[in-house]
Amino acid sequence: MRSAHPIPYAAVPASATAAAAPSIPLRPARRCVMLRPEKRGGRREGEDAVRQHERNNRISQAVPFWAWMTIVVVGLVVMIALPLMGR
Amino acid sequence: MMREFMRSTRLSLVFLIIFLLTLIGQSVVGFLYNNEELTQHGQPEIGYFEFVTTSAFLVDVAENWQSEFLQFFLFILATIWFIQKGSPESKKPGDEGLGSDEDQLVGSHARRDSPRWARAHGVRLWIYSNSLLLTMGAVFVLSWFAQSLAGHIVANDENMQHGLPPESWGAYVVSAEFWNRTLQNWQSEFLAVGAMVAFSIYLRQRGSSESKPVGMPHHTSSEESQ
Numbered sequence: 001m002r003s004a005h006p007i008p009y010a011a012v013p014a015s016a017t018a019a020a021a022p023s024i025p026l027r028p029a030r031r032c033v034m035l036r037p038e039k040r041g042g043r044r045e046g047e048d049a050v051r052q053h054e055r056n057n058r059i060s061q062a063v064p065f066w067a068w069m070t071i072v073v074v075g076l077v078v079m080i081a082l083p084l085m086g087r
Numbered sequence: 088m089m090r091e092f093m094r095s096t097r098l099s100l101v102f103l104i105i106f107l108l109t110l111i112g113q114s115v116v117g118f119l120y121n122n123e124e125l126t127q128h129g130q131p132e133i134g135y136f137e138f139v140t141t142s143a144f145l146v147d148v149a150e151n152w153q154s155e156f157l158q159f160f161l162f163i164l165a166t167i168w169f170i171q172k173g174s175p176e177s178k179k180p181g182d183e184g185l186g187s188d189e190d191q192l193v194g195s196h197a198r199r200d201s202p203r204w205a206r207a208h209g210v211r212l213w214i215y216s217n218s219l220l221l222t223m224g225a226v227f228v229l230s231w232f233a234q235s236l237a238g239h240i241v242a243n244d245e246n247m248q249h250g251l252p253p254e255s256w257g258a259y260v261v262s263a264e265f266w267n268r269t270l271q272n273w274q275s276e277f278l279a280v281g282a283m284v285a286f287s288i289y290l291r292q293r294g295s296s297e298s299k300p301v302g303m304p305h306h307t308s309s310e311e312s313q
Contacts, residue, residue, distance in 0.1 A: 064099035079149045079233035
């Protein structure tokens with residue numbers, strides 16, 4: 001059966017781990033404080049996402065509106081101008 | 088993003104494609120028919136791009152445009168004041184008229200996300216409040232005018248072929264030919280609108296915004312069901 005860990009803990013000598021570990025002074029444990037979303041940039045990301053969504057919405061509404069308006073206006077100009085030119 | 092865009096604009100996109108395909112189809116068969124007629128009259132045939140810029144093609148396009156925009160112009164106008172109980176195309180009885188500022192979310196009742204001109208007052212608010220009707224009406228008048236200009240040229244071409252004197256634009260717009268072209272389109276538009284309003288009282292199309300929900304009682308308009 002394959003071990004879940006590649007090297008069983010017992011197989012590693014204590015001296016080897018001590019040598020490999022850098023000598024970092026231990027600091028007192030800090031209380032784990034969850035930063036509020038705005039401190040982590042979460043609210044900004046959220047606002048950006050909302051703004052992007054609103055922008056996409058505006059584009060998806062504006063494109064068909066202006067596409068159809070252009071067709072109608074160009075069509076009218078052509079249908080009025082050509083007969084006036086005697087075509 | 089592109090997929091989302093395509094999904095959210097599919098209705099207008101589908102009609103745009105259908106419109107362009109049918110306009111191209113109309114121009115091709117119109118071109119073939121026009122050349123048949125020229126041949127029968129012993130005249131030389133014309134090219135496709137020459138045909139689509141002639142009044143013979145434009146009058147047929149314009150006369151259909153004007154009737155469609157008239158249809159929507161009148162429908163928008165009529166649904167302000169007239170009610171059809173049970174139709175999803177109609178407001179509910181008692182709601183006739185322009186509605187209060189509160190109902191319409193205008194002026195001081197506008198929401199934060201209301202259009203800017205809905206928050207305005209005076210002329211700007213009046214224009215925006217009627218912008219759909221004004222636009223449809225303007226397109227109707229202009230395309231009807233285009234029909235009269237193009238039809239006038241076609242009529243004078245025919246007069247010339249038959250050895251008749253040309254007529255003025257003023258004489259053409261009161262002629263039987265102009266009104267024949269006009270009224271044959273108008274009657275079909277009014278037929279379709281009237282039938283749609285009446286049929287939708289009792290008939291349903293599941294999933295369509297033009298229909299009431301399938302199980303909604305016949306006497307209930309779609310606005311009441313919301």
